[in-house]
Amino acid sequence: MDIESDAPTRRMSFGQATVDAMRLAMREDKRVIVLGEDISWGGNFGQFRGLLDEFGTQRVIDMPISEAIIMAASVGAAVTGLRPVASMSFVEFTLGAMDEIVNQAAKFRYMFGGQVSVPLVLRASDGVLRSSAGQHSSSLEGLFTHLPGLKVVAPSNPADAKGLLRAAIADNDPVVYLENKKITAKRGPVPVEDYRVALGSAAICRPGTDLTLVTYSVMTGHALSACRRLAEMGIEAEVIDLRSLVPLDLATVLRSVAKTGRLVVAHEAWTFGGFGAEVVATITSRAFDLLQAAPVRVGARSAPIPFSPALEEEVVPGPDQIVEAARKVMGLS
Amino acid sequence: MDIESDAPTRRMSFGQATVDAMRLAMREDKRVIVLGEDISWGGNFGQFRGLLDEFGTQRVIDMPISEAIIMAASVGAAVTGLRPVASMSFVEFTLGAMDEIVNQAAKFRYMFGGQVSVPLVLRASDGVLRSSAGQHSSSLEGLFTHLPGLKVVAPSNPADAKGLLRAAIADNDPVVYLENKKITAKRGPVPVEDYRVALGSAAICRPGTDLTLVTYSVMTGHALSACRRLAEMGIEAEVIDLRSLVPLDLATVLRSVAKTGRLVVAHEAWTFGGFGAEVVATITSRAFDLLQAAPVRVGARSAPIPFSPALEEEVVPGPDQIVEAARKVMGLS
Amino acid sequence: MSTIDGMTPDRAAHIHRTMVRIRVFESRVEELFKAGKLPGFVHTYIGQEAIAAGVCAALQPDDYITSTHRGHGHAIAKGMAMGPIMAELYGKETGACRGRGGSMHVADFSVGMLGANGIVAGGLGIATGAALSARYRESGQVAVGFFGDGGINKGTFHEALNFAAAHRLAVVFVCENNQYAQFTSRLRTTSVENLADRAAAYGIPGITVDGNDPNQTHLRSMEAVERARSGLGPSLLNMETYRFGGHYVGDAEVYREASEVEDRRQSDPIRTWERALSDHGIMTEVGLKTIWKEAEAETEAAVRYAENSPDPEVSTALDFVFTAGS
Amino acid sequence: MSTIDGMTPDRAAHIHRTMVRIRVFESRVEELFKAGKLPGFVHTYIGQEAIAAGVCAALQPDDYITSTHRGHGHAIAKGMAMGPIMAELYGKETGACRGRGGSMHVADFSVGMLGANGIVAGGLGIATGAALSARYRESGQVAVGFFGDGGINKGTFHEALNFAAAHRLAVVFVCENNQYAQFTSRLRTTSVENLADRAAAYGIPGITVDGNDPNQTHLRSMEAVERARSGLGPSLLNMETYRFGGHYVGDAEVYREASEVEDRRQSDPIRTWERALSDHGIMTEVGLKTIWKEAEAETEAAVRYAENSPDPEVSTALDFVFTAGS
Ligand SMILES: Cc1ncc(C[n+]2csc(CCOP(=O)(O)OP(=O)(O)O)c2C)c(N)n1
Ligand SMILES: Cc1ncc(C[n+]2csc(CCOP(=O)(O)OP(=O)(O)O)c2C)c(N)n1
Ligand SMILES: [Mg+2]
Numbered sequence A, B: 001m002d003i004e005s006d007a008p009t010r011r012m013s014f015g016q017a018t019v020d021a022m023r024l025a026m027r028e029d030k031r032v033i034v035l036g037e038d039i040s041w042g043g044n045f046g047q048f049r050g051l052l053d054e055f056g057t058q059r060v061i062d063m064p065i066s067e068a069i070i071m072a073a074s075v076g077a078a079v080t081g082l083r084p085v086a087s088m089s090f091v092e093f094t095l096g097a098m099d100e101i102v103n104q105a106a107k108f109r110y111m112f113g114g115q116v117s118v119p120l121v122l123r124a125s126d127g128v129l130r131s132s133a134g135q136h137s138s139s140l141e142g143l144f145t146h147l148p149g150l151k152v153v154a155p156s157n158p159a160d161a162k163g164l165l166r167a168a169i170a171d172n173d174p175v176v177y178l179e180n181k182k183i184t185a186k187r188g189p190v191p192v193e194d195y196r197v198a199l200g201s202a203a204i205c206r207p208g209t210d211l212t213l214v215t216y217s218v219m220t221g222h223a224l225s226a227c228r229r230l231a232e233m234g235i236e237a238e239v240i241d242l243r244s245l246v247p248l249d250l251a252t253v254l255r256s257v258a259k260t261g262r263l264v265v266a267h268e269a270w271t272f273g274g275f276g277a278e279v280v281a282t283i284t285s286r287a288f289d290l291l292q293a294a295p296v297r298v299g300a301r302s303a304p305i306p307f308s309p310a311l312e313e314e315v316v317p318g319p320d321q322i323v324e325a326a327r328k329v330m331g332l333s
Numbered sequence C, D: 001m002s003t004i005d006g007m008t009p010d011r012a013a014h015i016h017r018t019m020v021r022i023r024v025f026e027s028r029v030e031e032l033f034k035a036g037k038l039p040g041f042v043h044t045y046i047g048q049e050a051i052a053a054g055v056c057a058a059l060q061p062d063d064y065i066t067s068t069h070r071g072h073g074h075a076i077a078k079g080m081a082m083g084p085i086m087a088e089l090y091g092k093e094t095g096a097c098r099g100r101g102g103s104m105h106v107a108d109f110s111v112g113m114l115g116a117n118g119i120v121a122g123g124l125g126i127a128t129g130a131a132l133s134a135r136y137r138e139s140g141q142v143a144v145g146f147f148g149d150g151g152i153n154k155g156t157f158h159e160a161l162n163f164a165a166a167h168r169l170a171v172v173f174v175c176e177n178n179q180y181a182q183f184t185s186r187l188r189t190t191s192v193e194n195l196a197d198r199a200a201a202y203g204i205p206g207i208t209v210d211g212n213d214p215n216q217t218h219l220r221s222m223e224a225v226e227r228a229r230s231g232l233g234p235s236l237l238n239m240e241t242y243r244f245g246g247h248y249v250g251d252a253e254v255y256r257e258a259s260e261v262e263d264r265r266q267s268d269p270i271r272t273w274e275r276a277l278s279d280h281g282i283m284t285e286v287g288l289k290t291i292w293k294e295a296e297a298e299t300e301a302a303v304r305y306a307e308n309s310p311d312p313e314v315s316t317a318l319d320f321v322f323t324a325g326s
C-alpha cells in the first residue's frame, strides 16, 4: 500500500488528514471504534470531526473525564476483538492513565505468553502552542519510547499523519500516536487514495552531505527552515524525519551518518533524558569511527514549560537552536 | 555533615539504614511525616519498621490503596508546611500517580513562580527480585530523570541509603528515592552518627585506569564483581557509583573518562531510552576527543520482565553483561 | 425576605461585592482575550460567581482552597488582589506567579489560594493533603476543593473523598455543577442524576445547593466548614449552576441551544442578589451602582498594572527549578 | 433446607467440586512454595472458594472475567485446566502464559479468563472494556470484574463503575471483601462500613452477600448476570468473606489475632456446603470423599505435568514483544 509519488493529492490540514485516516480505517474494519472526551464534537483540534455523523455513537464514544477508564476500556475491548483508538486529548492527561498504558496495554502480549495482542492506538496532542503553560505543553515521547511493548510515532506533516495513523490502527501492538499541536492546523498535500506509511520507516526530507540532522514531528519543519539558513552559510544538512521512534529506522540514520560523519538530533521535548539521548547513544556506539565530531542534541531546556511567551521561547527550541547546533557540530562555534 | 572515614559504624541492612535515616529525620524535624500502604507494619522490605511505635499514627499514616491520593496528599501537605515521605511500595505503582508526581509535585515550584517549594520524598522499591514478574520488577528511573522538577537518587549500599535519604528529606524539591529490591536486605557497615550524602555527589568505589564504569543501585555490586573478573584479565576498571542521577555528578565522570578514555554505563533498567543513554550522550558530547572507543551501555533487554527464572536472567543484566561490555569497550570482543 | 435569612447585612454586601468584582474582571478578561492581548487560553467564571463568593465568605483568611482551570473567580474571592492576577494572565513578571503560570495556574499561597489547576480534579487531593497538614499542625484550618461536574468522574475524586472521609479531615468538596464538561452534557457521561448522591459512597453528607443563590451557597458552606472545623469530616456540596459563556473564550458553543443559555441567564446570581439586597434595604440603587463602578475602576487599574509591567527576564527562564541539564 | 433453594442438585454439586478443586490446588501450591519449588510469590485463595465457584457457575463459557493477584481460584472456576496453571506457577513453557506471567498473570483468553493482574483493581476497567466490546459485537457476553476490599479505594474502581453504569454495560463488579488489604484492616482505610453502599454513587444495585455461602454467591450472581445480560447494566456485589491464610504464603500475620482466624475458619464455605449437600441428599459421605480424592489426583497430575515440562528456551526471551532495542 505504498504511495506513488505522482498520486493525486488534496491539500488539507494535519488534523483533517487524521480524520481521513480514521474514516478509511473505520469503513474498512468494523472493529475500529474511538473513545475519548468530547470527540463527538470533533476534538480539540478537529482530529475527530465528522466521525460521529458517519459512524454513530456506538463507534464514536464520548467518554467521561476518566483517562484511566478510557485506556483500560480500550485494552479490554482490544483483547476481546476490537481495535480501539483512544483519544487522550493533551499528552499530559496520559499521566492519569499510565498504569493502564504501561502495566496493562504494553505488557499483556508478553506477560500472557503471546496468547493475545493489544491492537490499540493512543492518540495524544503534544508540544507547545501559544502559552498553554506547564500542564498543557509537554512532549512526553521520552517516556513512551523507554517502555517495551509500546510503539511510538510522531508524524511531521499531513501526508504522514494519514499514512502513519492508518498503519498504527492496522498494527497489532499498542501504538502511541503523537500529534503536535503547532502543526495540527498546518496544511499540506495529502494523497487522496488509501495508503500506509510503514512503522519504522524514516524519510529523508532533504538530502545533504555535511551533517545528518535527525528529527521528527514539529521539529522537522524547524529543521528545514534552519537548513535554508545553513545552506546560505554553505552547510548542507541532510534532514531525516524519523516519523516513527519505535520501531526506529536506524539503518537510514546510519547510512546518512556514514556519509556525513556528523549528527545533530533535534526534538521539542526536554533534552535531558529525552529520545535524542537514545539516538545519540545508539549512533555513537554503532558508528563511532564514522563520527568526525561529537553529536549535538537540541531540545527543550530542563524546566516546566513557562506561560510567559518570552520565557516559553527561551525554553523551547526552534530553528535558531538547530542552526547553532549544526554550526557547533561543524566546528564553527 | 560529611562523614569521617573512621566514624564508628554498625552493620545493618539497607532497609534498616533507611529506617535509621527516617528516625533521625523525624526526631529532628516534626514536619516530617510518612504516608504509605501498610507502613505501620514495617513495609514490604522493613523500610518503615518501628516508626509507628516511636512516632504514632499522626506521623505514620497507613494509606488506602490509592496511590494518587498518597502523592496528592503529600503535595498538599508539602505546600502547607510539612515534609512528607510518600511510600509507593513497588515503583510500578507510581504509574497510578504519575499525574500527581509529574503535573503537580514536579511543576509547582516553577509554575507558581517560586512562591512555594514541594519538599517531599517519594520512596519506591524497584528492580528485579526472584521472579516478581512483569508488573513488579521494573526500574523506572528513566521516566523520572526526564522530568524537570524531580530529583532522583538510587543508592547502592546501606551507608549511602542512610545518607541519601537524610539529604533527600532535607531537600526542598521533590526527590524520587529508589531502593532496589535485591539489595534492600543486603547488609553493610553504616556510620552510627547522623550524616548526609549530598545529592549530586558520585562515589568512586574502585579506582582504575583502563575504563570508566558508571553505574548505580544494584548494578554497583554487579560492577564490582565484574571488576574482579576483569582484573584477572588485566583490565582495571574505575567504578563510579552515581548515587544521585538528578543532580548528576558529571564532573566526577568526566574526570575519570579523561583518564581512561573509555566508558561503560550499566543499569538494570531497560537499555533503550534509559538513563544510560543520557550519560553516554552527555559524555560523548563533552568528552568526544577523549574517547578512545565507542561507549557501551548495559541494561535490560527490551521486554517486560519475564516470570520464568531462566528468561528473567536472559533479559536482566548482571556481572556477565558488564564483563562483556568492558571487553567490548577495550576492543577485545 | 427569606433569601437573606441567617446572614448579616455586611456579609450579604460583601458577597455581592465579590460577585460583582468577579463579573467585571472576567468580562474584561474576555474582551482582552478577544482583542488578542492575553496569551494562552482563558476559561471565565461568569454565571458561577455566587459559588466562589458564597463559599469563600465562609472561610477564614488562613483557610485553604484549591481551584480548577476556571480559577479567576476563586482567586478573587479568596482575597487575591486583581493586579497580580491580571498581570499573570498577561504573563508578566509582576504576576502572581511571575508570569510562569498563566490563567490555569494562578496561585497565591499567602492567602491560602493553593492554585488553579489545569488537570481536572487535580486540586482535590491537594486540598485533602492541606487538611491533613492542618490536622497535624493543629492549626484549625479548613480546605475547600473546588471542582466541576466533569471532575466528579476522575479517579482522584474518589481517592480524595475516601481518604478525607476515613480520616475525617477538614475538607469541603464543592462541585460546581454547571451542567457541562467542555462540550459534553454531564447527563451523557455521569451515572447519577444528582451528583450529591456520590457522598453516600463515603459516608459523608451530600447536599444539593442552588448554586446561583448566594444565600444558599454561603449558608450551606458555613455549615460544611463548621462541620469540618469541628472535626466531623468532609462534606460534598453539589452546587447547581450554569456557565453563561463558552467553555473557553472563543468556544463556538455548538453543543447547546442559545435558548437554553438565554433561559439560564434569567437566574443571574448577581441580579437576583441585587434584588434581594434592595428589597431588604441593605443597599440602595445608588449603592449598587457604586459597587459596579468601583469594580470597574479596580479592574482597569489591574489592566494598567499588568500592561505597564515588564515581561520576565529571559535570563531567569530556569529560575525556580532545579535544572538537570542545559 | 434453605441454602440449597433455587439451585439444581447438579449445579450445587458442580459448585462444590469447583470449591474443593480450588482448595486442594491452593493447599498444594502453598506446600510447593514453602518447599522452594515455585519462583516468585503466591497469594492463595483458601477460604474464599465460594465466591469464584458461585460466581463463575453463573457464567456462560464465553463470558469474561478479570481477576486479581489472588487469581488461581478464578482461573480454575472459569474453566482453566490445572496443568497449565500449575506449569505457569513453575514458570514453564507449558504454562498458560508460557512461563512469562507467573502466579500474578495467569490468563486463558480461550475460556474468557482475561488475566490475573498484579495491579490492585487493574482488572475492573478491562472487564468494563470487554463488556463494551460485547455490547458492540452484540455477542450477549457478560464480564465479571473481581476485586478486593482494598481495591475499592482505587480511582480505577470509580472510573470503571461510573462508565459502566452510564452505558449500562454488562459487567458485574464482585468485591471479595476478605476484611484485609495486605496487613491493613479495611476499617482503617475505607470510609464506609458496608462496601455495597458505594453502588449508590453510580445508581446501580449494591448487594451484600454472604461470600462464604455458595448458595448466596451463586444466586446473587445469577441475578446480577441476568440483569447485566438483559441490558439493565452493572451491579456491585459485596461478598463478605475471609482469607484463611496470610496475604501471601510466608506472611507472618502479625496484624491479626490467631483467634480471629480460628473463629472465621468455623464458617469454612466448603464444610458448610458439604453439610448442605448431604442434608439434602445430593451427595453421600462417600461421594464427597471421592470429590476430594479426584481433586487431589488432578492436582498431582498438574504438579507432575509442571515438573516434567521444560523451561522456556532462553532464545525466546524476546518473543511476544516488539523489541525496540537489543
Ligand atoms: C485530566 C484532564 N482531562 C481532560 C482535561 C481537558 N479539560 C479541560 S476542562 C475540561 C472540562 C471540565 O469540566 P468540569 O469539571 O465540569 O469543569 P467546567 O469546565 O465545567 O468548569 C476538560 C475535559 C483536563 N484539563 N484534565
Ligand atoms: C496499585 C497497587 N497498589 C498496591 C499493590 C500492593 N498490593 C498487592 S495486594 C494488596 C492488597 C490488596 O487487598 P485487596 O484488594 O483487599 O485484595 P486481597 O489481597 O485481600 O485479596 C496490595 C496493597 C498493588 N499490587 N497494586
Ligand atoms: Mg462543568
Ligand SMILES: [Mg+2]
Pocket: D148, D149, D150, D176, D177, D178, D179, D180, D181, D182
Ligand atoms: Mg482484601
